[in-house]
Amino acid sequence: xxxxxxxxxxxxxxxxxxxxxxxxxxxxxxxxxxxxxxxxxxxxxxxxxxxxxxxxxxxxxxxxxxxxxxxxxxxxxxxxxxxxxxxxxxxxxxxxxxxxxxxxxxxxxxxxxxxxxxxxxxxxxxxxxxxxxxxxxxxxxxxxxxxxxxxxxxxxxxxxxxxxxxxxxxxxxxxxxxxxxxxxxxxxxxxxxxxxxxxxxxxxxxxxxxxxxxxxxxxxxxxxxxxxxxxxxxxxxxxxxxxxxxxxxxxxxxxxxxxxxxxxxxxxxxxxxxxxxxxxxxxxxxxxxxxxxxxxxxxxxxxxxxxxxxxxxxxxxxxxxxxxxxxxxxxxxxxxxxxxxxxxxxxxxxxxxxxxxxxxxxxxxxxxxxxxxxxxxxxxxxxxxxxxxxxxxxxxx
Numbered sequence: 001x002x003x004x005x006x007x008x009x010x011x012x013x014x015x016x017x018x019x020x021x022x023x024x025x026x027x028x029x030x031x032x033x034x035x036x037x038x039x040x041x042x043x044x045x046x047x048x049x050x051x052x053x054x055x056x057x058x059x060x061x062x063x064x065x066x067x068x069x070x071x072x073x074x075x076x077x078x079x080x081x082x083x084x085x086x087x088x089x090x091x092x093x094x095x096x097x098x099x100x101x102x103x104x105x106x107x108x109x110x111x112x113x114x115x116x117x118x119x120x121x122x123x124x125x126x127x128x129x130x131x132x133x134x135x136x137x138x139x140x141x142x143x144x145x146x147x148x149x150x151x152x153x154x155x156x157x158x159x160x161x162x163x164x165x166x167x168x169x170x171x172x173x174x175x176x177x178x179x180x181x182x183x184x185x186x187x188x189x190x191x192x193x194x195x196x197x198x199x200x201x202x203x204x205x206x207x208x209x210x211x212x213x214x215x216x217x218x219x220x221x222x223x224x225x226x227x228x229x230x231x232x233x234x235x236x237x238x239x240x241x242x243x244x245x246x247x248x249x250x251x252x253x254x255x256x257x258x259x260x261x262x263x264x265x266x267x268x269x270x271x272x273x274x275x276x277x278x279x280x281x282x283x284x285x286x287x288x289x290x291x292x293x294x295x296x297x298x299x300x301x302x303x304x305x306x307x308x309x310x311x312x313x314x315x316x317x318x319x320x321x322x323x324x325x326x327x328x329x330x331x332x333x334x335x336x337x338x339x340x341x342x343x344x345x346x347x348x349x350x351x352x353x354x355x356x357x358x359x360x361x362x363x364x365x366x367x368x369x370x371x372x373x374x375x376x377x378x379x380x381x382x383x384x385x386x387x388x389x390x391x392x393x394x395x396x397x
Contacts, residue, residue, distance in 0.1 A: 004056065004070045006047030011075045012063040013045070015101070017094030026062045027055065064102035064187060083240035083250070099192055100199045103184065104241065107202065107213055110379050114180070114361065115209040117370045126207045127178050131237025135249070139256045142235060146228075146261060149177060154264065157224075158293045166294035167224045174231060175357035179210045181227065183353040185217035188381070193217060201226045201242045203233040210234050216353065219326045221296040228258035259303045262295060268303050273310070282314075283321060298322045347386075347393040354380060356395065363391050 013023050023029075024037040031037045043049050051059070060067045118124045129149050133142050146152065150173040160166040171181050186192045196218045204211040212230040214223055226242075232254040233240060242251060271289045276282045283297075286304075290297045298319050305315035351359055362379050365371045366387070377384040 004050055005072060005074070006045055008070050008072060008075055009051070009059065010045040012059065012065050012069065015075075015098060016063040016065075017096070017098035018062070022095075023062070027058045064099070064105075083238060096195055096198050099187060099194055100241070102187055103194065103199070103213075104202065106187075106381070107182075107184075107204065107211060110381075111180075111204050111206065111209055111211050113371065113375050113379055114358075115206060117365045117375075118208050120370055124208060127210065128207075129177070130205055130207045130210055130234055133235040133237075135236065135253050139253065139260060142232065142257050143260045146231065146235060146257070150174060152261070154262070154267070157262070160294055163221050163224075163294045167220065167227070170224050170227055171355065174212070174227065175355060179212060179231070179234065180358045180361075181355050182211065182213045182358065183216040183223075183355075184213050185215050197243060199241060199243065201230040203230040203239060203242075205234050205237045205239045219296065221290070221294075222298070224262060224294070225258050225296055225299045228261050229254045232257040255302070256306065259299060259306060263293075263300060263303045265307065267293075268300075268307060271300070271304070273304070279317065279321070282310075283318065286318070345393060347390050348395070350380075350382070351390055351393060351395055359390070359395075362387075 013020075018026065020038050020041055024041055027041070029037045029040050032040070035043070044051050044055070056067060056070055059065075059070070129145075133145065152170070152173050157166050157169055160169055175181055185194055187194075194215055194217060196215050199215050200218060201215065202211075202213040212227060212234065214226050214230070216223070218226065229242065233242075233250075236250070236254075238250060240250075242254075271285065273282060273285060276285060286300050287297050289295075290300045301310070301315050301318040301322070304310045305312060310318075358379065362371070362376050366373065366376045371379075373384045373387055376387045380387060380390060382390060
């Protein structure tokens with residue numbers, strides 16, 4: 001009979017960013033007359049006592065690892081996750097970093113199933129635009145190339161009646177080219193919400209099944225910018241994770257591309273701020289300008305900085321102010337939501353976050369016998385028995 005490897009128990013806890021005391025609390029391990037809670041967990045990790053099946057299930061849940069991991073001969077080799085374009089403070093919580101790592105593992109596993117299914121289809125063609133650009137080509141050239149490939153029209157984006165529909169327009173343009181776009185802000189429940197400081201977007205640059213993941217805990221007005229930013233990484237052939245900073249050259253380049261795609265220089269010139277003398281008036285003008293075009297206020301301010309209309313210190317000050325406003329509004333909306341009657345159907349929300357492209361692909365592959373129900377569940381982040389129910393609900397309006 002295969003036994004649990006105690007070495008992996010400790011490795012799984014530590015890579016989840018959880019210390020012994022917190023692990024005891026999460027796993028429901030209490031002290032006894034003979035042992036403290038810490039000692040009870042340590043004897044499990046040392047192999048003196050083998051954990052029960054229910055305890056292993058709890059560990060798998062809180063350490064964000066498949067149950068089978070605990071029976072391996074040793075810790076698995078860390079998979080290729082691409083470049084890390086984030087700049088996190090030394091004091092940033094290890095558990096939050098571990099949550100993002102768990103998400104990356106999950107997305108890479110989903111992508112591998114999708115890619116394998118696509119490779120089995122004889123008609124699948126390589127996406128030549130992936131890895132087709134270089135930073136040395138310059139921002140303007142990549143902007144023009146992306147617009148050409150996507151058939152993206154900025155006026156169509158501006159004319160949409162809401163920020164949500166404007167984002168849907170971009171998402172449709174991108175998904176129609178074979179890129180899967182997902183909205184994910186947790187690992188299945190609110191206890192695992194992913195902070196945008198740790199994760200804003202993620203790109204898997206692949207010639208057959210490229211993925212873009214956006215942290216939907218961010219402002220909806222920022223989703224379009226993040227999507228274009230990650231798209232630039234795809235064109236550059238860069239697999240990696242992006243945070244809220246732009247300390248890396250690659251991040252600044254992709255920010256510039258996204259900014260020029262959504263707010264061309266000629267459009268920015270329509271915003272007259274030369275006679276504005278105080279921060280409050282400047283914020284009001286930027287907000288009105290951004291709202292008329294379904295843009296993020298912070299992004300408009302960023303483009304003003306790039307164009308030399310405002311200083312870096314003013315841009316940083318405005319960015320902080322807009323962030324504080326958004327967080328306050330988010331807090332108020334959460335309170336109102338808790339007092340209300342509840343939101344849309346779970347499966348409708350799930351379908352929206354997965355996107356039409358991934359949902360339709362999975363349904364087609366399952367119907368054609370190219371993937372199993374279990375594989376479909378893995379791709380969609382659902383239990384196999386709930387896959388059909390997702391297919392049956394109407395999409396987000």
